[in-house]
Amino acid sequence: MAGQDTAATVDPEAATGLPEAVCLGESMAVLLPERPGPLETVEGFRVSLGGAESNVAGALAALGVRSGWISRVGDDGFGRRLTAGVAARGVDVSAVVVDPARPTGIYLKEVGGSTGEPHDLGSGRSRLHYYRAGSAAAALSPALLAEPAAARLLAGARLLHLSGITAALSDGCLELVRTLLVRPRPAATRGLLVSFDLNWRPALWHGRDPAVLPALMDAADVLLLGADEAEAVLGTGDPHALRARFPSPANVVVKDADRLVTAVGRDGTAVGEAALTVEVVEATGAGDAFAAGYLAGTLRGLDQRRRLRLGHLSAACALTAPGDQAELPPREVVAALLDASAGDWAATRVSADGIVSPVLPALPSRQGASPVVGAR
Template sequence: MVTPWAVCVGESMAALLPDVPGPLDGVESFAVSAGGAESNVACALRALGVPSAWISRVGDDGFGRRLVGEVTARGVDTSGVAVDPLRPTGLYLKETGGSTRDGDLGTGRSKLHYYRAGSAASAMSAATLRDPAVERLVDGARLVHLTGITPALSETCLDMVRALLDAPRGQRLVSFDLNLRPVLWRDRDAGVLREFVNAADVALLGADEAEIAFGTGDPAKLRALFPGPTTIVVKDAERVVTALTAKGAVSEPALTVDVVEPTGAGDAFAAGYLAGTLHGFDERRRLRLGHLAAASALVAQGDVGELGDLSRLADADAGGSAGAAEDDGQWSAATVAALLDAPEEQWRATRISADGIAFGGLR
């Protein structure tokens, strides 16, 4: 078994996806799938050529077995997922816009309805980290990825996140995606999020959620507020993402995308950026890979897009020939490599849809 480079820790849930768009009272049937920020990132990282693992807890029920099965089928190591004999697997329903019925969310928009109180994952704790399978995964990882969702689930989950951030790291990086869920923090102290963001090596923040949580979404102000991370990545409302490091700030605009369904794009961006980090890309190419991963999710029906294994591009950042990569479909390594290194005006002119990538004659 390949030792995972990246380990993602947190709850994932069974997902019920409607067969038609519109308000849920008009939906006759649902397809069953799986979803959750941390497992989404693990799956997207694996698709990008990064061996990954997911650590969590599920119920001893059909939803839990299906969830673990789907994540495993995507090549993610699930040996660190425990089965809880007493608590159920969490569940959410997705509502999508695009119908003509009253109360429709609007085309391209979606809303998630959660049923996760008392779930198996909410029983994760610092003791979870002492499980031999979990200990093996964390000790061998080059990156541990966390989000602001997990510490909001319970006091024991908060203790686990704090333990992971406080543990000696050696060469291991810890990334923390704010992923603010105000409803989960309604009766809890969200002030700990400041501590967790500042304790990470890589912090990923949406400008809108940072404004709510910390009073500012301005990248420079957030950098001053959080001196701890080596890198702070801020996704702002103008569709530009800025990475701030000790060397300064690098910004890259998002691509034009014909959105099919928006859920999962933020997780995909995180996976793309982190994959670029682990592959040794420079800051600009990390941001662009994040944008491309997000775009691949935006034009897919599910939470994880089909960007493909880009591990062959890792040498391009060290002076190799990106164009030498084999062409393997609409998200070919050659096309993606060309986009990662494209002049700014060509990058901005790129358009992505469910049919593929339109970029200077590349398809």
């Protein structure tokens, strides 16, 4: 695979076509406190956007993969802001339904500090407060498959990305995920590569039975999960034990606490790749960026190690960006890093100022950003 053009820019005419990858799930308005401390002491919040599946769609678009997002939002300001924000990342939002009766979901982030207040979480700690019960996205159901806009996007795609978050939102959402994922699949997803990220959110499963998850996980073509969440849900985070537990996916991709990601193929062959050393600016969204990089590499036919490296590089760029969308390095940089020796990969450092690596002696690290994965 060395020397493969993994970083060709997207053909402008091709970029106007249907999405190659479609991501389905809820996104929400996010309220971020202006200062640390318990919520009762915070005077103001900054509005942002959040959602695993739309994050993956946006990161795929940044990687040069035409992407679309299917969801539901309320007929409210947060819904309009959310849809516009995702579209601004280059994502097709034509299949997002506006619900006239249900609201857009919201969550608030509480950040601990050293205020001395009785309910302060403490420095370095945070908590998310979700207000999504009865949201527009919770009304997703198999009826989606009869909606022309969603059917159009799915018909033109090669990949559908789902997560365990959607399965936890409501009975209708669970049935939709099951319908799209579990074989025999409907005509809408027959022939598609379907990826599933566990994305374990314990709070969402209160009153619901997570025993439905293993069947969904085994039905995926690509299964993504963290060792810690797998331990919580399944009792093991070992990649080989998980591979044995889920024999159907083509690849089981496991991220561990030491930042090593191991992909185990159906034949038991395992490839592990450590994350790059990163000077972190903002940790939010790195997992979604990794998923996008790995999936982009899968669509482009990269070998296992290069898929993992593209995932790590995408995550590293997300970690060094203060906003929702990371700036990707030029295609020459990506190609050099994907082909780097193990030693040169391990010696690479990523910060907000750029990328320093033995394989980049004369290349700019973060100038003239361009998509890093070519069109078909």
